[in-house]
Amino acid sequence: MAADDEPLIDDDAGRLVRPYTVSNGRTAPTRKLDLMSLxxxxxxxxxxxxxxxxxxxxxxxxxxxxVAEVAAHLRLPAAVTKVLLSDLVDAGAVAAQxxxxxxxxxxxRLLEILLDGLQRRL
Known part of the structure; x- marks a missing residue:
């Protein structure tokens, strides 16, 4: 693992850099990204x-x-990860679907099948 791959976390102190510092305090991505967006x-x-x-x-x-997997690997909140990813999409570095x-x-019909399956499990 490269040095910049290390999370900015100290075992005793916790996270050394606030998550929103990574996104310059921005909480709203420029693109609509779902947690399941690829x-x-x-x-x-x-x-x-x-x-x-x-x-x-x-x-x-x-x-x-x-997006959810990227957030998990980065150990950042999904909102911060979405900002980073949307910036990368805007820069042409990443494509999102x-x-x-x-x-x-x-x-x-689908809802009835789902309800039937849930009732059988309970």
Whole structure:
């Protein structure tokens, strides 16, 4: 693990850098990203052109990875991770794809099957 891959955490003191410091205090991403949105590096922006936080985030996006997984690896709140990822999307370094719904959530037949399955488990 490279030095910049180490979390900024001290076992006794806890996190040494506040999460929102990483995103310059921003809490709203410029793009709509769901926790299940898939992000992947485009290869158009080199890691050497980025700050350590953005470079580490970009390394986690080598293949399609969910926003939730990136947040877990970064050990940052999802809101902060979404800001970092949306900045990378804006820079052309990452492509994002919204999750596709598995089924129509208003399909009454599907809801009946789900309800039946839940009742059998209880």
């Amino acid at each position: 992000v992947a590096s485009t290869g158009r922006v080199g890691q050497s052109d980025l700050t350590p936080e953005y470079a580490r985030t970009l390394r986690l996006c080598k293949g399609p990875t969910s 919204a999750p596709r719904p598995a089924a129509d959530p208003s399909d009454s």
